[in-house]
Amino acid sequence: xxxxxxxxxxxxxxxxxxxxxxxxxxxxxxxxxxxxxxxxxxxxxxxxxxxxxxxxxxxxxxxxxxxxxxxxxxxxxxxxxxxxxxxxxxxxxxxxxxxxxxxxxxxxxxxxxxxxxxxxxxxxxxxxxxxxxxxxxxxxxxxxxxxxxxxxxxxxxxxxxxxxxxxxxxxxxxxxxxxxx
Numbered sequence: 068x069x070x071x072x073x074x075x076x077x078x079x080x081x082x083x084x085x086x087x088x089x090x091x092x093x094x095x096x097x098x099x100x101x102x103x104x105x106x107x108x109x110x111x112x113x114x115x116x117x118x119x120x121x122x123x124x125x126x127x128x129x130x131x132x133x134x135x136x137x138x139x140x141x142x143x144x145x146x147x148x149x150x151x152x153x154x155x156x157x158x159x160x161x162x163x164x165x166x167x168x169x170x171x172x173x174x175x176x177x178x179x180x181x182x183x184x185x186x187x188x189x190x191x192x193x194x195x196x197x198x199x200x201x202x203x204x205x206x207x208x209x210x211x212x213x214x215x216x217x218x219x220x221x222x223x224x225x226x227x228x229x230x231x232x233x234x235x236x237x238x239x240x241x242x243x244x245x246x247x248x
Contacts, residue, residue, distance in 0.1 A: 077186040078186075080182060081179060082140055083143055087127060087137050091123055092116060094149070095120075095122065095151070098150065104170075106208075107205035107211070109232055110232070137152070138153070140179070149170060150170035150179070151167075152167070154187065154195075164191060164197055166200050168184055181214055181217070200244045201241065201242065201244075224240075
């Protein structure tokens with residue numbers, strides 16, 4: 068399936084998920100420069116908007132190659148980015164991908180991340196016809212772990228010292244979700 072040819076606008080009760088655009092750099096910077104947002108991320112907080120623009124361009128390039136499907140998360144009827152959700156590390160032969168998500172801190176604990184992730188899961192299984200979605204989460208990230216488990220992801224294992232982040236080795240919890248038949 069050619070991921071570059073698929074319509075990716077998704078709507079939930081409170082959100083619109085749309086393809087990223089270069090104009091999202093400021094919103095990305097606001098989110099990715101926040102130490103609390105980046106606490107469990109695999110890289111340190113960004114220090115400049117140019118860093119955000121480079122990361123955003125990497126997402127745009129990955130989407131253009133068909134290596135990922137990335138969404139900007141917006142409140143309905145607003146254009147400013149409040150988060151990002153991505154499917155990546157595709158295995159077409161095995162109908163599998165990994166999911167990632169991040170949301171600006173002021174939008175946490177409002178059910179918005181759940182809405183976005185549910186929409187992307189639905190897209191992954193119904194449109195992309197994936198069989199399996201995986202997630203890689205820091206064991207300390209109770210918010211993400213709780214959300215994924217609420218969405219029926221199952222913990223499948225702990226990978227000790229998988230990532231070297233912020234000057235120390237970090238473990239990783241691997242979760243999986245099998246699609247409906």
